Amino acid sequence: MNEQAKKARDIIVNYKGRPLRIMEVCGTHTHEIFKLGLRKLLPENVELISGPGCPVCVTPVGFIDEAIWLALEKGCVITTFGDLIRVPGTEMSLAGARAKGAVVRPVYSPLDAVEMARQNPDEQIVFLAVGFETTTPSACLAAETAKKEGLTNFSLLTANKTMPNAYAALEGSADAFLYPGHVNAITGTSICEDLKDKGVSGVIAGFTASELLTALAVILKNAEKDEPFFVNCYPRVVKPEGNPPAQKLIEKVMEPCDTEWRGLGVIPMSGMKLRDEYADFDARKKYAMPEIKGRPNPACRCGEVLQGKCKPCDCKVFGKVCTPEHPVGACMVSDEGACAAYYQYGGI
Amino acid sequence: MSEKTVTLAHGAGGKQTSELIDRVFKAHFSNPQFTADDAAVLNIGDGRLAMSTDGFIVSPFEFNGGNIGKLSICGTVNDLSCMGAKPLYLTCAFVIEEGFPLDKLEEIAASMEKTAAEAGVKIVAGDTKVAGKGQVDKIFITTTGIGRIMDNADTSGTYAKPGDAVIVTGDVGRHGCTILLARDEYGIDANVDSDCAPLWGTVESLYTVTNDIHTIRDATRGGVGTVLYEIAEQSNVGVRLNAEDIPVDPAVKGVCGMLGLEPLYLACEGRLVIIAPKDKAPALVEKLREGKYSKNAAIIGEITAENAGRVVMETEIGAQTMLPQPGGELLPRIC
Amino acid sequence: MCVGLSAKVVNVKDGTALIDANGAKREVSADLLEDLEPGDYVMVHAGVAIAKITESDEEEANDVMEGLL
Known part of the structure; x- marks a missing residue:
């Protein structure tokens, strides 16, 4: 730990102000906070709540069903970020579909899926495009590249999401937000400034031990003043204007749409879909997919967990029926998921 | 364990692997010598022997620092060694896919011999099966070994103590x-x-x-x-x-x-x-x-x-x- | 939400950058950053360089905490 991190740690450990509820919106924050044991340092009157910022966790059951339909009915090769493979659909997960003959390949980048399409012209490659503003540009680059090269065997199944309307849905869940640094690296800081004007406080945080300690210390110091605040604690990565070329690319390739968040329901205009000019690369259109409605397990309380309304351990199936090996809800799947993180790290 | 079929997770060495072993193998193979350690301890004659077996299906079969042959010797030698047993003899069984290049097979055999020599163990018997194209992924090797447990050695996963x-x-x-x-x-x-x-x-x-x-x-x-x-x-x-x-x-x-x-x-x-x-x-x-x-x-x-x-x-x-x-x-x- | 990797740019060619994180190398898209040069540090996510960054989080903590105390 460097000197500044130690100072920040002291501020946190010695905080004696009013009770505070801080929500980390980003799943990687959740993960790092657990990995560092940061919660153990917090005084009793400070609570950290894990919000809906893990793309895997907010991916609805129906999206998995759609992917399985493409794999088993249409014989498509499914390419995806690794953690989506174990997310339960209505009947089964992609891992289950794989045991039934579906071809499912984890990739590091959607651009690798494009490369796979290039090299295997006889295979129909579908990439499962999940993620927030940070990840969406990579999916847009994939669609743009495929279009430019005239690839006919590559498409995206989109479930991309955006944060601004989600914050509105989360209003009142917390006294301050730990904003997701890598989302803001793309979008810039204006959305946080706007939230401050609406009375919502928060800081943009990075991901190292020093960055997380600093961000929390800044929240605790500012909370003393009792007025809305916003501080960019991650200036080495997040610029006020964000990444304009990425913003332009998203604007060119995708447009906002209503979308379902697992547990939160449909949030208007909080999703992104491919524009009509990219219809050839939209798996739903390309394969004339029927409407597929997922049926989540009714016992699962992932939705309330994501809104900070209940803790994972308040859910009846948590740790009993629902474990990382046999997840019922998506929050138990990804290491980033609030339930998985509580299950894995929470016991001490 | 709720699955009806075997999944890749059952082979990953974690919790699901032990669940599978408990439910299927322990249930059927149970006897006093059956072990959760790396090798079984057998009292034969005046000494204690350790016996272990391991299957290797690594893909690709060649990699930086070794190949499946070296791996198959190390795996069993190390399992025996962990019991404090000096590895003595190994057997090996090959399942080879039709079309597998002979020169690669020779390379694999050569590194097996070299590794065995280094470990001071002799390969004393083997078995070869060839499977049709696509029935296995290139080459699988199973090795089984026995070793003599040193008189002064007594180790087990159950012996760890606070401190x-x-x-x-x-x-x-x-x-x-x-x-x-x-x-x-x-x-x-x-x-x-x-x-x-x-x-x-x-x-x-x-x-x-x-x-x-x-x-x-x-x-x-x-x-x-x-x-x-x-x-x-x-x-x-x-x-x-x-x-x-x-x-x-x-x-x-x-x-x-x-x-x-x-x-x-x-x-x-x-x-x-x-x-x-x-x-x-x-x-x-x-x-x-x-x-x-x-x-x-x-x-x-x-x-x-x-x-x-x-x-x-x-x-x-x-x-x-x-x-x-x-x-x-x-x-x-x-x- | 998004695992980011800070890495050093080794070279840049035709919109692709070779990056190095502790000796682990990979090609990533450089399409979203202008004027990327060898020696720059970038934040990489899902195979795309999304931001040019300064390497050390220590200086940053200094600056941020400075304003605070």
Whole structure:
């Protein structure tokens, strides 16, 4: 730990102000906070709540069903970020579909899926495009590249999401937000400034031990003043204007749409879909997919967990029926998921 | 276990693997010698023998630092060594896919012989089957070995005691990382080679320091993390690790950073986890550092009475957290 | 939400950058950053360089904490 991190740690450990509820919106924050044991340092009157910022966790059951339909009915090769493979659909997960003959390949980048399409012209490659503003540009680059090269065997199944309307849905869940640094690296800081004007406080945080300690210390110091605040604690990565070329690319390739968040329901205009000019690369259109409605397990309380309304351990199936090996809800799947993180790290 | 079919997670070496073994194999094979340790201990004549078997299906079959042949010898030699047994004889069974190049088979056999010679073990019988194209992935090898347990050795996963030190014999996760890179699924390039090595000499050297060694395990599939969880469960103790003391090669760290993986869960094929009384640990580490395959040996933590069955990490910010329990297939975490 | 990797740019060619994180190398898209040069540090996510960054988080903590105390 460097000197500044130690100072920040002291501020946190010695905080004696009013009770505070801080929500980390980003799943990687959740993960790092657990990995560092940061919660153990917090005084009793400070609570950290894990919000809906893990793309895997907010991916609805129906999206998995759609992917399985493409794999088993249409014989498509499914390419995806690794953690989506174990997310339960209505009947089964992609891992289950794989045991039934579906071809499912984890990739590091959607651009690798494009490369796979290039090299295997006889295979129909579908990439499962999940993620927030940070990840969406990579999916847009994939669609743009495929279009430019005239690839006919590559498409995206989109479930991309955006944060601004989600914050509105989360209003009142917390006294301050730990904003997701890598989302803001793309979008810039204006959305946080706007939230401050609406009375919502928060800081943009990075991901190292020093960055997380600093961000929390800044929240605790500012909370003393009792007025809305916003501080960019991650200036080495997040610029006020964000990444304009990425913003332009998203604007060119995708447009906002209503979308379902697992547990939160449909949030208007909080999703992104491919524009009509990219219809050839939209798996739903390309394969004339029927409407597929997922049926989540009714016992699962992932939705309330994501809104900070209940803790994972308040859910009846948590740790009993629902474990990382046999997840019922998506929050138990990804290491980033609030339930998985509580299950894995929470016991001490 | 609720599945009706075998999944890849059942083969990943974690919790689901033990569930499968308990439900199917233990249920059918139960007898007094059946073991959860790396090798069974058999009382035959006036001595104690250790016996072990292991199947190898690594893909690709050649990688930086070895091939499936070397691996198949090291695996069984190391399982025997972990029981304090000097490996004596091995048998090997090959299942080869139709169309497999003969020169590659010779290379594999040659490295088997070379590794066996180094470990002082003789390959005394074998079996060869050829399967039709597509029925197996190129080549599978199973080796079975027996060794004589040294009179002064008595180790088991159930012997770890509070106050013992936890030692690893080198940096963790190299083999798993090497295979991940060799598969070239993620387009990552790094200069990492497998730690695959026969470790009888390493084990033998430990007993020149002391006979008081409680547990020796080779951290293969599932890595050091999985082995520690197994020991914590078998001995009903806790394990406390110091995150900063765990040796990890920088490039392995880099690859893990890219894919969101934990090095403690990547396989090793030439690393031992040793549990021994704390006062003996420094001398053991000193001895290990003289050895060819254990130059980076380190004390990484200790056995505790609290947190029984769990592995806890002391983190860089001076807080404690749990090492996630080993589970399922290793999947890169990206978003 | 998004695992980011800070890495050093080794070279840049035709919209692709070779990056190095502790000796782990990979090609990533450089399409979203202008004027990327060898020696720059970038934040990489899902195979795309998304931001040019300064390497050390220590200086940053200094600056941020400075404003605070």
